[in-house]
Amino acid sequence: MTSIQRTIARLVVLTTALAIPAGLVLGATAPAQACFFIAARGAAPSCGGGGDGAIFVVTATPSTTAVGDPITLTMTRTPAGLSPADVTASSTFSISSGSCAGRVCTPDALGTLTISGQYTGGTGGNAVTTVEVVAPDHLLVVPASDTATAGTTVPIGVFRAAADGTVLDDDSARATVTLGGAPCPDAVCTAGTAGLQAVTATDGALTGSAAVLVQAASASVIEVAPHAGPVWNGDEPATFTVEAYDVAHNDLGDVTPLSAFEIAPDGTCLGNTCYAPTRGTHTVTARYLGISATASAPAQGPLPAILGTLPNGQVGTAYSASVLRSSDPTARTTLAAGSTTPPGLSLSPEGILSGAPTHSGTFAFTVVAVNDGGTTSFTTVVYFAPAAGPSRPQVSAAGSSVREGNSGRTTVRVPIRLSAASSTPVTVAWHTANGTAVAGKDYVAAHGTVTIPAGQLTATIPVSVIGDKVQERNETFTVVLTTPNGATLGTARGIVTIANDD
Numbered sequence: 316m317t318s319i320q321r322t323i324a325r326l327v328v329l330t331t332a333l334a335i336p337a338g339l340v341l342g343a344t345a346p347a348q349a350c351f352f353i354a355a356r357g358a359a360p361s362c363g364g365g366g367d368g369a370i371f372v373v374t375a376t377p378s379t380t381a382v383g384d385p386i387t388l389t390m391t392r393t394p395a396g397l398s399p400a401d402v403t404a405s406s407t408f409s410i411s412s413g414s415c416a417g418r419v420c421t422p423d424a425l426g427t428l429t430i431s432g433q434y435t436g437g438t439g440g441n442a443v444t445t446v447e448v449v450a451p452d453h454l455l456v457v458p459a460s461d462t463a464t465a466g467t468t469v470p471i472g473v474f475r476a477a478a479d480g481t482v483l484d485d486d487s488a489r490a491t492v493t494l495g496g497a498p499c500p501d502a503v504c505t506a507g508t509a510g511l512q513a514v515t516a517t518d519g520a521l522t523g524s525a526a527v528l529v530q531a532a533s534a535s536v537i538e539v540a541p542h543a544g545p546v547w548n549g550d551e552p553a554t555f556t557v558e559a560y561d562v563a564h565n566d567l568g569d570v571t572p573l574s575a576f577e578i579a580p581d582g583t584c585l586g587n588t589c590y591a592p593t594r595g596t597h598t599v600t601a602r603y604l605g606i607s608a609t610a611s612a613p614a615q616g617p618l619p620a621i622l623g624t625l626p627n628g629q630v631g632t633a634y635s636a637s638v639l640r641s642s643d644p645t646a647r648t649t650l651a652a653g654s655t656t657p658p659g660l661s662l663s664p665e666g667i668l669s670g671a672p673t674h675s676g677t678f679a680f681t682v683v684a685v686n687d688g689g690t691t692s693f694t695t696v697v698y699f700a701p702a703a704g705p706s707r708p709q710v711s712a713a714g715s716s717v718r719e720g721n722s723g724r725t726t727v728r729v730p731i732r733l734s735a736a737s738s739t740p741v742t743v744a745w746h747t748a749n750g751t752a753v754a755g756k757d758y759v760a761a762h763g764t765v766t767i768p769a770g771q772l773t774a775t776i777p778v779s780v781i782g783d784k785v786q787e788r789n790e791t792f793t794v795v796l797t798t799p800n801g802a803t804l805g806t807a808r809g810i811v812t813i814a815n816d817d
Contacts, residue, residue, distance in 0.1 A: 371391070371434055372393070372399070372442055373406075373442040373443065374390075374444065375430050378444075378446050379449060380449075381448065381449060381450065381451050381477075382450070384422075384483065384484050385419045386420045387418060387419055388415075388419070388430065389401065390442065392434060392440065402436060403418050407432070408420055408430060408431065409430070411430075422446065422448045425450060426448060427446070427447055429443055429445050430444050431443045449481070451477065451483055452477055454474065454476070454490060455475075455476045456472070456473055456516045456523040456525040457472040457525065458471050458514055462527065462528045462530060464506060464529075464530050464532050465529055465561050465563035465565055466505070466532050467505070467506055469494070469504045470502065471487070471492050471502045471503070471504055471514055471516070472502070473516045475518070486516075486521075491517045491518070492514065492515070493513075494506070494513075494527060495529070496513075502516075506563065509529050509565045510528075511526055512526065513526055532562050534570070534606060535606070536562075537570065537606050538557070538558050538608055539556070539600075541610050542556065546615050546689075547597075548591055548614055548616050548617055549617060550590075553589055553591070554588050555576060555589065555599050555601065557570050557571045557587075557608070559603060559606075570603050575601070575602045576600070577600050578590075580597070580598075581597075582614075584599065591616070593617075594615060594617075594645065594686075594687075595614060596613050596614070597613075597614045598610070599612075615686070617688055618688045618691045619639060619646040619685070620641065620691070621638055621691065622638055623694075623696065624696050625638065625696070625697040626697075627699070628698075628699045629699060629700045629701070629703060630674065630699055631703075632671065633670075634668070634672055634699075635667060635669040638662065639666040639684065643686055645686045646666060646686040647686075648662060648663075648666040649662075650662060650683070651680075651681035651683050651692055654680045654681040654682075655680060657674070657678035657680070657697060659672045659674070666682070666684065675699050675700055678696070678699070679694055679695070679696045681694045681695075682694075682695055708735040708737055709734040710741055710799045710802040710803070710804060710805060711804075711805035711806035711807075712729060712795075712807065712808060713729070715729045715810075717812075717813060718816045719757075719780060719815055719816055721816075722784070724779040725779070725780045725782060727811055729777075730775055730809070731776060731796070735772075736769075736770050737769060737802065740766050741799065741801040742801065743804075744763070744796070744797045745794055745795060745797070746761070746763075746795055747762065747794055747795070748794075749792055749793075751788075752790035752791055752792040754792070756781065757790055758778060758779060758781060761778055776794055778792075789812055791812050792811055793811070796808075
């Protein structure tokens with residue numbers, strides 16, 4: 316074996332492959348490598364040779380590509396009798412049509428292009444290889460899975476390919492991808508509507524498609540729908556139905572028989588049939604597999620109820636009372652045909668009987684009341700007492716104060732007042748009562764009656780205060796009024812303060 320043959324026998328061929336999804340055929344995308352014939356030592360270097368007899372190999376990855384796609388280059392040097400060494404960093408590269416930057420070349424024309432590698436270290440060396448530059452024809456669309464549950468994500472692989480099916484490059488970052496018409500940012504789709512959904516990819520004029528079978532997820536939300544008749548109250552019920560949906564709002568069907576129902580603020584539900592005993596908005600809550608939802612609807616409540624007996628009143632005194640048993644803002648009232656209200660009073664549409672009665676006695680009249688629940692009528696009764704006699708004023712005791720003095724006695728006059736002048740004299744009994752002041756020591760106990768003459772408003776009650784030179788705090792006693800005649804009792808106690816002046 317010659318030295319050249321032994322050298323060729325030691326040539327190491329490096330290959331790589333483009334990573335593509337399972338099931339796809341790469342075609343001629345393996346690295347392209349040069350084939351070399353080395354001259355005898357000392358002869359001028361031929362293709363692939365170095366000045367020192369070493370073998371050089373340039374490898375292009377991929378070997379089949381598209382215009383504008385980068386090609387990564389590797390240069391190895393195999394000295395005689397030794398293993399290959401990577402000398403890419405010490406090599407420069409060129410392409411027959413395109414440009415190179417470092418170890419990356421970019422083709423700008425179709426066809427078979429030549430790439431040259433020049434080793435710049437030691438005595439130098441070179442090698443060449445070729446690549447096929449083809450035009451992309453379509454996009455290959457490869458979902459990570461051909462089935463998905465609604466609400467989950469599915470990564471989509473998109474690859475540019477030649478007409479013969481050769482995969483050129485990964486186009487996932489550039490392509491516009493949709494699943495069932497919904498956009499998939501960064502080629503990651505979220506499964507939505509159940510069924511076989513199309514996956515589409517577009518990059519300029521290139522298109523491709525695939526399909527994913529989307530399966531509905533378990534229920535995540537329910538919707539409650541009321542089915543009420545013209546009247547909903549404690550006698551006429553409303554029914555409710557429940558529909559379940561998954562996270563993507565896929566309809567999972569009617570789950571009414573599997574749901575539990577309750578009503579607020581009051582009422583009862585028997586299955587999905589609910590009764591509302593009072594007027595106003597009622598809310599029905601349905602629960603299914605731990606999921607809840609509500610629906611609200613106005614209830615008419617019961618028929619209006621009319622009172623059989625109204626509170627008593629008095630002739631000449633303003634009167635106001637509702638003929639309805641409970642508050643019902645939607646009810647309207649009128650008098651039945653041939654019925655009249657008591658003299659001096661009228662009935663409002665809201666059911667208020669008001670005015671000032673002019674006649675005493677018991678009166679009956681028939682009221683017709685209407686609300687959303689229907690119409691009812693009832694006869695109600697009210698009694699008015701005769702007018703009262705003239706009103707009497709109130710008599711009250713007022714507070715007072717006096718300086719104690721150092722000796723002897725000082726008279727304090729406690730005011731007695733009427734709330735209004737009387738046409739007749741007013742008398743009232745009175746007596747004193749201890750507070751912090753003590754009778755016999757600080758003041759003289761007393762009692763009696765006082766009269767306020769007709770037409771006047773005030774009188775006074777005299778009480779004696781005992782003076783001394785003892786230093787002490789201010790003290791109090793009380794004048795108490797009892798049994799008035801010609802007046803009613805107002806403030807019954809007047810407090811008298813003895814101010815210490817020692």
